[in-house]
Amino acid sequence: MRWRRVTLCAASVAGVLLPAAYPAPAAAATHVVTLENLKYTPVPPLKVGDVVVFVNNDLFRHTVTASNNSFNLDLMPGARGALRINSAGQATFYCKYHPGMRGTMVAK
């Protein structure tokens, strides 16, 4: 699975985010994953071209770090970061600060 970090538009509304610099193909979807209570909400099944937006709603700083280090989002409380899925595959990720926080993404 390959990734590209996406720059988010600060004016985006209500968690529906359209990255200004990288317009998505019409079929691509944006999925919001929340970091809350020291957990990631589940990542839904993904397709290549989709964008996953991670929103840190927790009181703690968290990261979304690939187990193979292919990506890393470092998110202060209230911050968000996004990845565009560039190829099919599976990735597991964790938080550098709270190793019990773990998640998985699968893209087809």
Ligand SMILES: [Cu+2]
């Ligand atoms: Cu954490």
